[in-house]
Amino acid sequence: MSRSIQFHNHPFRFLLYLEWILLAFTAFTAALPSHRYRVQTGLTELTICSLVLFGLMGLRLPTRNHISKVLYTTLEIFIIVLVGLFGGKGDRVFPFIDLILVTRSCLIFQLPGRLVVTGLSFLLFLLTLRRRFERMPLSLLAQERFWFFNLNFAIVFILALLFVLLLMNAVLSERQSRDKLAMANEKLRQYALRIENQATLEERNRIAREIHDSLGHSLTALNLQLETGLKLWNSNPTKAQTFLGRAKELGSKALQDVRQSVSAMRSHPLQEQSLEQAIAGLAENVQRSTGVTPICQIDLSHPIPVEVSTAVYRIVQESFTNICKYAQATEVKLEITTTKTSLQLKVEDNGIGFDLTQNTTGFGLQSMRDRTLALNGHFDMNSAPGSGCTMTAYIPLSKVTTN
16 A cells, blocks of 8 residues: 555455454453452553554554564564553453554565464464463363463464464555456546547548538639629629539539538438448449449458448548548448458559658648557558558457457
8 A cells, every 4th residue: 555554445344343342351451350360450551452452453564674564563563562461351361452462463565474473472362372371270181271272272263363464464464456447447447537538529520621621612612703793793694694604503512511420420321221322322422422433342242340341431431531532532342241250451542642642741641540450450541642542451350259
């Protein structure tokens, strides 16, 4: 632990209550009059004060400095010896104090230290039995019975010490595992929250860029056409109508861009249709935008997980969007093939291409790469100015299925 164990942060507060009950019982027994031992009153008060001090020590247990741990345990042993020497009837419940010592050692030390303290506790117990025997004048037969009884008692006591030691080790191990699991869950929750925030930010950036690249340009051109048409309305109505007609076309295109952006924001694009149907819809959009009908070759002879289908759809959507905006292509090819262990996606166009060294940080390209890598796949882009563009994505289905 990073700090000392106190009452407010004690991992097992019920142990404190149990300690106080046992110590109170020990003090009460020591305070009873005893004609056999003839304990003096002053020594009884000393014993009770020692037990009170022993109980108060349980309110603060050192856990960091090794020297403080040793000094703390040494003081506990000194108090136990003091109670054993002057406890009167208290030595009858002397094993309870040893059990408390072992319990506290489990909270303070690691396993080697716990074993040492357990051995010392048993040694103190044996010394107490010997002292009790020395002050009891018994006959030979009574001595045999006494030693037989105490031998059995010693065996039971050492078994009790071992049971307490094993029980505390098991409880502490379980608590440590639970704390580690709680910390791991908290880290996972924080990580998921960061990922969610990052995904939200990336989606906002994508929408902002989508609006800027498509809707913004369309509205700017629309505004220019309207201004020109208004200026020519009085001097050249025929030409003004031409500009207004162009403005109407730009308005329709802006509306189409808005609808496409809204459609792209849907949480489950494949919720009501198959991957082939969804890609066919994307191909129709390309045909309407550019007049080029993509050649699609889709072979989904093996089933693929839903997360892979969604990722493939988004990658194809982003690829087709880039082709419509920048490629100026007259031919577009799409190939999707699957095996039992993998899926391969390839999109190729004969457009103007681009320089990979200057166009590798765009959101669209990065989004396609991230979606592929998130599925333990491999993403590759080949292009050069005037040579078109080829995008390939390889996704291993076995790793995705077992995750």
